[in-house]
Amino acid sequence: MTFWQVIQQSWSPMLDGLQVTMQLTLLSIVFGLALGLFLALGKVYGWKPLRWFCTAFIEIIRGTPLLVQIFIIYFGLPPYGIRLSPLEAAVIAFSINSGAYQAEYLRGAIQSIPSGQMQAALSMGMTPWQGVISIIMPQALRRVIPPWTNEFIYLLKYTSLAYIIGTPELMAQARFVASRNYEYFQTYLFAALIYLSIVLVFSEFFGWVERKFRIPGFEFHK
Amino acid sequence: MNKEKEIVLRIEDVHKSFGENHVLRGVSMGIRRGETKILIGPSGTGKSTLLTCINMLTPPDAGKIWLLEDEITGSKRVNLLRQKIGFVFQDFSLFNHLTALGNVSIGLTKVKGMDRKKARKKALEELKQVGLEEKASSYPAQLSGGQKQRVAIARALAMDPQLILFDEPTSALDPELIGEVLGVMKKLANQGMTMLVVSHEMGFARSVADEVIFMEGGVIVEQGPPAQLFSSPKVERTGQFLSRLSGLFGEEGEK
Numbered sequence: 001m002t003f004w005q006v007i008q009q010s011w012s013p014m015l016d017g018l019q020v021t022m023q024l025t026l027l028s029i030v031f032g033l034a035l036g037l038f039l040a041l042g043k044v045y046g047w048k049p050l051r052w053f054c055t056a057f058i059e060i061i062r063g064t065p066l067l068v069q070i071f072i073i074y075f076g077l078p079p080y081g082i083r084l085s086p087l088e089a090a091v092i093a094f095s096i097n098s099g100a101y102q103a104e105y106l107r108g109a110i111q112s113i114p115s116g117q118m119q120a121a122l123s124m125g126m127t128p129w130q131g132v133i134s135i136i137m138p139q140a141l142r143r144v145i146p147p148w149t150n151e152f153i154y155l156l157k158y159t160s161l162a163y164i165i166g167t168p169e170l171m172a173q174a175r176f177v178a179s180r181n182y183e184y185f186q187t188y189l190f191a192a193l194i195y196l197s198i199v200l201v202f203s204e205f206f207g208w209v210e211r212k213f214r215i216p217g218f219e220f221h222k
Numbered sequence: 223m224n225k226e227k228e229i230v231l232r233i234e235d236v237h238k239s240f241g242e243n244h245v246l247r248g249v250s251m252g253i254r255r256g257e258t259k260i261l262i263g264p265s266g267t268g269k270s271t272l273l274t275c276i277n278m279l280t281p282p283d284a285g286k287i288w289l290l291e292d293e294i295t296g297s298k299r300v301n302l303l304r305q306k307i308g309f310v311f312q313d314f315s316l317f318n319h320l321t322a323l324g325n326v327s328i329g330l331t332k333v334k335g336m337d338r339k340k341a342r343k344k345a346l347e348e349l350k351q352v353g354l355e356e357k358a359s360s361y362p363a364q365l366s367g368g369q370k371q372r373v374a375i376a377r378a379l380a381m382d383p384q385l386i387l388f389d390e391p392t393s394a395l396d397p398e399l400i401g402e403v404l405g406v407m408k409k410l411a412n413q414g415m416t417m418l419v420v421s422h423e424m425g426f427a428r429s430v431a432d433e434v435i436f437m438e439g440g441v442i443v444e445q446g447p448p449a450q451l452f453s454s455p456k457v458e459r460t461g462q463f464l465s466r467l468s469g470l471f472g473e474e475g476e477k
Contacts, residue, residue, distance in 0.1 A: 117317060
């Protein structure tokens with residue numbers, strides 16, 4: 001079979017897979033961002049027990065393999081009465097995992113904002129919380145866009161691991177197609193090209209977001 | 223000259239240590255409405271610490287501070303009192319992600335709950351006051367040091383403070399930019415703003431200060447009207463410091 005024939009024959013299941021991949025990625029990055037914000041703010045501004053909890057959580061998640069986390073959630077929880085579909089289990093595992101990494105990017109960005117910014121916010125009568133929301137976060141979130149783009153790209157590709165628990169995402173579909181047509185090289189090449197083009201689209205998009213929100217006057221400091 | 227005016231700020235026996243370092247060793251002073259007082263002294267003397275104690279960015283270990291009738295040091299809601307105390311930083315500390323206008327109006331909208339239109343109008347007035355209304359839409363990184371500090375002063379003014387604290391407002395500036403900031407401060411002093419200024423700009427002290435306070439080693443060594451302090455200080459150490467300072471006259475004072 002030519003590459004073109006492989007594409008013609010397999011584009012429909014592959015696009016189904018891509019849809020699940022995007023679902024996995026977008027849900028996990030959004031839940032992960034919410035978790036990451038909580039962990040980062042807790043680690044930087046929280047009272048001691050919360051700080052310890054956030055630090056421990058981040059270290060445990062970053063210190064164990066993603067695949068192990070997926071297996072614990074999908075295969076390890078049912079005996080305790082928690083039965084999840086492959087998609088649910090994957091979204092939870094990816095959200096938690098990505099959340100820990102996003103937390104560290106966010107923490108770095110928050111701590112890179114000069115302390116004088118918070119002092120100025122407090123000295124005009126803002127509460128610490130108002131200072132975080134109105135002064136620190138608008139600047140920290142801008143700085144986190146480049147590493148966050150990286151995290152998004154990693155996550156998009158790591159979702160391919162979900163094929164192992166039977167989530168019908170792009171990688172699982174490619175395996176299914178290849179097991180039928182025996183064109184392993186061309187089928188996986190097709191899958192790789194789909195991943196690559198999606199990654200390029202998103203990195204271009206986030207690059208645009210970064211430029212759009214850049215603070216005028218800082219162009220040469222970046 | 224303001225002896226009959228009400229006391230805006232009263233500081234009583236304030237102490238502050240950082241670990242072993244006893245920075246403030248019992249400072250007491252007061253400022254009446256409309257007065258400008260200049261705080262001078264060698265570096266590490268606690269001048270800046272005293273300013274940040276006043277708005278509780280650095281809570282003192284002991285002693286009491288009042289703003290009019292309210293005791294700041296015992297206050298549970300210190301953010302309400304901070305609104306009434308402007309603070310101008312040595313390094314400006316403008317909010318980098320906001321325009322000049324945004325820097326001046328954000329306190330009005332977020333802290334005072336003023337609606338956006340009103341806040342914008344008031345912020346423009348304050349920028350005009352410091353001669354920068356045409357820079358309203360510029361971001362801090364697009365302004366010169368002198369312009370940044372003037373925006374910072376407008377930001378403090380917008381909150382209608384009872385007094386403004388200035389922490390070495392000109393020592394991060396190029397010599398040719400110092401004048402524009404001192405000009406604005408002079409104008410404020412003449413309009414009756416109550417100000418406590420850490421600065422070694424002796425020309426400024428001579429022309430606008432009601433009183434110069436010389437601090438060293440965490441205590442007030444001597445205080446008095448500039449003319450008296452400069453010409454006939456009562457304490458020998460004050461004279462030494464002032465003569466060394468006048469040797470540096472026109473240059474950046476030490477921190």
